[in-house]
Amino acid sequence: MRISPKSRSAAVFAGLVLLLETTGCGGSADSASPSSAAPAAAVKVGSCGQELSFTSTPQRVVTLDQSSTETLLALGLQDRMVGTSNLKTKVAPQYKTAYDKIPVLNPKILTAEQLRAATPDLVVSSFTALYTKDRVGTRDELSQLGLPSYVSAVDCPEAGESGLTPFDLLLRDYEHMGRIFRAEDRAAKLIADQRQAIDQAAKVRSSVTGEPTVVWLYSVYAGLPYVAGNGGMPSAMSKLVGVRNAFDDVNEDWPEVSWEEIAKRDPDILVIGDLSERGAPGDSAAEKLDMMRKEPTMSKLTAVKENRIVQVPGIEMDPSVRTVHTLGLFVEGLRKLGHVR
Amino acid sequence: MSASGVDLSVLHPTARDRTPPADLPPAPPDRSGTPVPVLLLAELVLLIASVAASVLIGTSEVGVADLGRVLGTRLGLPVEPLPGLLDSLIWDLRVPRVLLAALVGASLALCGAVLQAVTRNGLADPYLLGISSGASTGAVAVVVLGLGAGSFSVTGGAFAGALLSFGLLMLLLRRSGLGSMRIVLTGVIVAELFAAITALVMIASGDADTTRAILHWLLGSMASARWDAVIASVVVTVAGLCVIWPYATALDGFSFGTDTASSLGIDVRTTRIVLLGVTALLTAVAVASVGAVGFVGLIVPHGVRFLVGPLHRVLLPFSALAGAIFLVWTDALARVTFAPQEVPVGVFTALLGVPLFLLILRKRGEL
Amino acid sequence: MNIEVDHLEWGIPGKTIVRDVTLRIRSGETVGLIGPNGSGKSSLLRCIAGLRKPTSGVIRYDGQDIQGWNSRQIAQQAAFVEQSADSDSDLRVADVVALGRTPFRSPWKALDRTDQIVIDAALERLELTELRSREWKTLSGGERQRAHIARALAQQPWCILLDEPTNHLDIKHQLALMDLLATTDQTILVALHDLSLAARYCDRLVLMSGGTVIADGTPGEVLTAERLRNVFDVEAHITSDPLGNLTISYSRPGVTIATPGPTG
Numbered sequence: 001m002r003i004s005p006k007s008r009s010a011a012v013f014a015g016l017v018l019l020l021e022t023t024g025c026g027g028s029a030d031s032a033s034p035s036s037a038a039p040a041a042a043v044k045v046g047s048c049g050q051e052l053s054f055t056s057t058p059q060r061v062v063t064l065d066q067s068s069t070e071t072l073l074a075l076g077l078q079d080r081m082v083g084t085s086n087l088k089t090k091v092a093p094q095y096k097t098a099y100d101k102i103p104v105l106n107p108k109i110l111t112a113e114q115l116r117a118a119t120p121d122l123v124v125s126s127f128t129a130l131y132t133k134d135r136v137g138t139r140d141e142l143s144q145l146g147l148p149s150y151v152s153a154v155d156c157p158e159a160g161e162s163g164l165t166p167f168d169l170l171l172r173d174y175e176h177m178g179r180i181f182r183a184e185d186r187a188a189k190l191i192a193d194q195r196q197a198i199d200q201a202a203k204v205r206s207s208v209t210g211e212p213t214v215v216w217l218y219s220v221y222a223g224l225p226y227v228a229g230n231g232g233m234p235s236a237m238s239k240l241v242g243v244r245n246a247f248d249d250v251n252e253d254w255p256e257v258s259w260e261e262i263a264k265r266d267p268d269i270l271v272i273g274d275l276s277e278r279g280a281p282g283d284s285a286a287e288k289l290d291m292m293r294k295e296p297t298m299s300k301l302t303a304v305k306e307n308r309i310v311q312v313p314g315i316e317m318d319p320s321v322r323t324v325h326t327l328g329l330f331v332e333g334l335r336k337l338g339h340v341r
Numbered sequence: 342m343s344a345s346g347v348d349l350s351v352l353h354p355t356a357r358d359r360t361p362p363a364d365l366p367p368a369p370p371d372r373s374g375t376p377v378p379v380l381l382l383a384e385l386v387l388l389i390a391s392v393a394a395s396v397l398i399g400t401s402e403v404g405v406a407d408l409g410r411v412l413g414t415r416l417g418l419p420v421e422p423l424p425g426l427l428d429s430l431i432w433d434l435r436v437p438r439v440l441l442a443a444l445v446g447a448s449l450a451l452c453g454a455v456l457q458a459v460t461r462n463g464l465a466d467p468y469l470l471g472i473s474s475g476a477s478t479g480a481v482a483v484v485v486l487g488l489g490a491g492s493f494s495v496t497g498g499a500f501a502g503a504l505l506s507f508g509l510l511m512l513l514l515r516r517s518g519l520g521s522m523r524i525v526l527t528g529v530i531v532a533e534l535f536a537a538i539t540a541l542v543m544i545a546s547g548d549a550d551t552t553r554a555i556l557h558w559l560l561g562s563m564a565s566a567r568w569d570a571v572i573a574s575v576v577v578t579v580a581g582l583c584v585i586w587p588y589a590t591a592l593d594g595f596s597f598g599t600d601t602a603s604s605l606g607i608d609v610r611t612t613r614i615v616l617l618g619v620t621a622l623l624t625a626v627a628v629a630s631v632g633a634v635g636f637v638g639l640i641v642p643h644g645v646r647f648l649v650g651p652l653h654r655v656l657l658p659f660s661a662l663a664g665a666i667f668l669v670w671t672d673a674l675a676r677v678t679f680a681p682q683e684v685p686v687g688v689f690t691a692l693l694g695v696p697l698f699l700l701i702l703r704k705r706g707e708l
Numbered sequence: 709m710n711i712e713v714d715h716l717e718w719g720i721p722g723k724t725i726v727r728d729v730t731l732r733i734r735s736g737e738t739v740g741l742i743g744p745n746g747s748g749k750s751s752l753l754r755c756i757a758g759l760r761k762p763t764s765g766v767i768r769y770d771g772q773d774i775q776g777w778n779s780r781q782i783a784q785q786a787a788f789v790e791q792s793a794d795s796d797s798d799l800r801v802a803d804v805v806a807l808g809r810t811p812f813r814s815p816w817k818a819l820d821r822t823d824q825i826v827i828d829a830a831l832e833r834l835e836l837t838e839l840r841s842r843e844w845k846t847l848s849g850g851e852r853q854r855a856h857i858a859r860a861l862a863q864q865p866w867c868i869l870l871d872e873p874t875n876h877l878d879i880k881h882q883l884a885l886m887d888l889l890a891t892t893d894q895t896i897l898v899a900l901h902d903l904s905l906a907a908r909y910c911d912r913l914v915l916m917s918g919g920t921v922i923a924d925g926t927p928g929e930v931l932t933a934e935r936l937r938n939v940f941d942v943e944a945h946i947t948s949d950p951l952g953n954l955t956i957s958y959s960r961p962g963v964t965i966a967t968p969g970p971t972g
Contacts, residue, residue: 106400106681111564114681116430117401129550133565134557137434145429252549347832351825354864354894357812359822463796587815593803594810597793597856603759604790605863606783606811651797654818705796 045176048128048156050139052148057182058122064110064136066091067126067320068152073098074321075177075186083118085110086130089277089315092322112137116145122180126152126319150176154319166236167198170319190321197324198240201331205242207341208334212268213246214238215303218254218317219275220282220291225262229255233319234271237327241334243269263297269337270303271330273314285311308337377655380648384662388443391669395439396431398673400680403431411436438566442672442686443665444574445627446637448581450664452620452627453638454645454656455585458592459616463705464525466639467503467624471531473635475506476621476628478535478542481555485546496573499625506531507621561634561687563672570630577626582661584619588612589653596651634687636694637664643701709770709785709866709895710735711756716765718755725751727919729765735866738889738896740910742903742930744940748919749899750791750871756897757869758782769867783811787860789870792853795844802840804855805830808862830862833888849876857885867895874902907931907954915939927954 043054062083063069069084070092078098083105091099105114115123115136123142125131128151131139139149153159153169153176164172171191178187216228216238228234229250238245246265247255276284282291289309292298303309310333316326334340350356397403411431413420422428449467456465467473479502480495513527539559543552558565591612594602599609627634641664642656649655668686671693675686713731717724726748733739741749754760756767758774767774769785787808808830809823819827831837834854839847847855853876860868868889874882882902886909889896900906906913907927915923915930917939923930931954936944943959 108682111400111681111683112434113399113401113430116426116434119424119426129553132554133567134554134562135564141433145425147426254549347829347837348825349829349833351829352833352861352864353892354866356826357864461796590810590813590815593799594807596795596797596799596804596807597790598795600754600759600788600790601793601807603779604757604783604786604788605807606778606780608779646798650803651799652803 043179043182045150045180046159047149047176048151048153048159050143050149052150052180054148054180058120058148058180060118060120061122061124062105062110062115062118062120064123064125064130065127066315067318068124069099070095071173071177071321072124074190075174075181075183077177077181077183078102080181082120083110083114085114089275089313110136120147122148122150124150124177127155150180152319165240166231166233166319167194167240167323170321170323171195174321194321194324197328201237201327202240204331204334204340205240208242208339209341210339211242211244212334212339213244213265214269214271215246215262215265215267216271216273216317217262217288218273218314220288221256224256225259226254226256227262228317229253232317233323234317237323237330240327241331243334243339259295259297263301266302268303268339269308269310269333270301271310271312271317271333273317274311275314278314283314310334310337377649381658381662384659384666388662388666388669391666392439392443395442395669395673396435399435399676400683401430403435407431433567437568437571438563438672439669440571441566441574441630442563442668444571444578445631445634446641446664446666446668447661448574448578448623448627448664449634449637450641450645450660450667451578451582451585451638451657452623453664454642454653454660455592455616455620456638457642458595458653459613460524461595461598462524463643463701464639466636467620467627468633468635468637469525469532469639470510470528471506471533471535472503472510472621472624473628473633474532474535474539475509476500476503476625477559477633478502478539479505479625480629481539481559482542484555485542485548485551496626496629499629500622502535503621503625503628504618506535507617509534557685558632560685561632561690562683562685563631563675564683564685566631574626574630577623578661581619581623582657585616585657588616589657592616592653592657593651632685632687634668634690636690636698637668640694640697640701641667643697711867711895711897712766712768712771713752713756714766714768716752716755716767717763718751718760719763724763725919726755726762729916729919729921731914731921731924733895733897735770735895736893738898738909738911740906740913740927741897741899741916742901742906742913743916747916749916751919752916753788753869753871753897753899757786757788759788780811783863785865786867786869787863787865789856789860789868789873791871792849792875793856794852797844799844800840801836801842801844801847801851801855801858802827802831804844805836805840805858805862808859811863826862826864830858833861834858835884850878850881853877854881854885857888865894867897870896870898872899872901874900874905903931903936904954904956907956928952931956 045052045054059080060082061072061077061080063072063081063085065086066088072078072081073091073095078101081102083103084099085104085106086109087104087107105118109130112135123136130136131142131149131151136142142149153172154166157164157169171194174187174190178184216234218226218228220226227247228245229252230245230248231251232253235245235248246267247257272285272288274285282288292301292304298304310330312326312329313322316322351359396408397405407423407427408431410420410423411428414422414428415432423431453466456467456470457463476499479498479500482502483495483498510527510531513531514524543555546552591602591607594605594607603609642660645656645659645663649659668690671689672686675684675689678684711731711733713729716726716729718726729752741752743749751760755762758777758779774782805827806819806823809819809826813819813823828837831840834857836851836854836858839851844852853873857870857873870889873885877885882905886905889898890909898910910927912925913927913930914921915935922939923935928948931946933944933946936942945957945959947955949955
């Protein structure tokens, strides 16, 4: 393993900090740092079937996907991050400066070797599926190496109590991160901000006329549309504001459906994900719209004919710290299209 | 005595019990001019060197000193151990991966050499004949449909699938004989059929993550190599070689067809059943641990024949060693060519294998 | 080794190919098996070589029923030379001849000194010593046939069964091969198309037609113009010289032998 002198000294430094903290010497060094509270008891956080225990705050975090990366950046934890990976599209502008300072370990999915080479003390992922033998290794393998692995509560609803919406689970992640990093204040602020945005959106429900239906079109892959099914964020956003997701009968986050099936359900509103930053042909909302106008069945759709369309950044349809932004766009769209009294 | 002084009377059955005279001329040299043990030793050294060199290659660089510390720690030598995660990178990931590549390469090359002899077809290969596809279907069925649990049942499913696809192949070829092009075309049909069944099983599962994982694995990937797969592979490969090795002379006898083989005292039926069973098992274990890696079994034995000739006593061990070296290096390429991303090794064996396959076909005048 | 065949029957589903064949071959005899295409010669040879299991009847080597023998036991007694057995492999001539040692080798052992002496002698006997390192694909049809016969000799067999071994051979090697078969004291059963060659070199001829033996005796007894007309559907003229050698001449189809000179 060739470790660059820089990262080697960083590792040594991190080790020293850990040592100081565990012996209690660094406890009062800097009260502004989120790590400095250093209470004697270990922080315990349950994450998708595993209990993670932290006697000191993690100093070398690696994230396995964009949502995790942005969540940590939203909490101002960039100085604890030693690597990111798996960028789906560009990071949100407000996180760009902080993001650029963190090494990108792999622009796509991180490998098991790359994870270990970064010598992290915590791995954060939005999806359980990234912890497999052919990716970074199973969570059991990592825990045997003393490396705690976090999975977003959104991807693991069965671990929490029942009746929680994806939004509740999303906010729970912030709370967990706040406790793990002893940054409870920042987490509390983020939770409060987002909770407020969610409550704001929920208020619309009482004034929505009738029960309009919506289809959330994420992407068109090889001519076949991927839409939001039941259980994902779009479904939750729809329920929140009193709109019915037309594909709520499909128990899959992003089922692949046919154009005919969309036409049959003829939704009042069509939400199109814009993935233009991803840069593949057909990824932008404009291109998708253009394609639907040319497509024989889709062009007859009421929403297409009457241009009852809301465009949102595609990445924000997945659970992340940015989802509330799309929730806002959706509500705004409902108002513009006259679904709100 | 003939004119050249050769005693022709030894050809008579009554000469069987005669002891040979002491003043025998030395045996004629091998075709390469180099004694076989020397070649074998050279290839073994080359394999060990390849394994050692390949351990140092990857997206995360490993130095000789790091490797030394990891091995030293394992051997209880007084060296400073590497930090846990770096130690794990080398010992839990890199080392088993390289060893598994060597074992799977050896296994597949051995299967190719045996299948080519048993079917009397130079184009036989577990991948080309659809055996790998059958094994994949079996393994996928076990994973997706949850028939039993653990890696043993995956191997079991792969074995059942391998046997099934080979049985189907033989059934389809029953009347038409084992001509080169016919066997390849029938193999392609069998492979397509099992690929379709695999797709069906995957769609039926409806789980995007499972589907993704299976697709990656179907391409033949070493990324999930761990020690448990290495140990299973060592046991089966060594056992397979031990079973196949005594049949080396019999495989030579198959060169002129089953009647000649049988007239030479070879039990054709038993030999076929044992060897096809062993190749199905070897393929199944290889597929269960790394997916369907193609073309190794096809091209390696051909290359080795150029070097040491077609006699199986020599061809089999050489093919195993050469197959190991081949896959160790192909996987090293797969790890670093598109760094920081890794390419499934099956993609690389196909990229290298297809042109060589065409070359073989052309050389045989079939294309 | 003497061979006894009693009431042998063999066939494929729906068709009997060898029917009720009874045959005695004495040790050291050279017996020619003749008959038109499809008369069952090859099948009979394969049954006697243990390659086909008879549907009924008995085959004995030196009085012992070979039913239940494994192929190795049979291969240590009898060698079999197929009609133009071909191979895709790059085996060398010496490798092919070495295959004849298979019945005597243990699976673990390489060729030993005894094997090497026998192989060298077999190569020399068929004038293949010069060609010993040539690869199979580079050989002519005749050279391949000789390699197979050398391989059979390397088996040190008590009995050699050959199916049309003179095919592909030029006349010199045809005569050399027949001379080899006639002079050895190993038991020989050889299927032949060339009746003159069969008549000249064999102690006895067995004529097959329709899967069964219709004549068995000395060449003079078996080869009569009437039999050749009935069995082969040819007009033949057979003469015997003072040494007992038969000469067979055939008339062109539609041409009567008795009529001298060309006819319209």
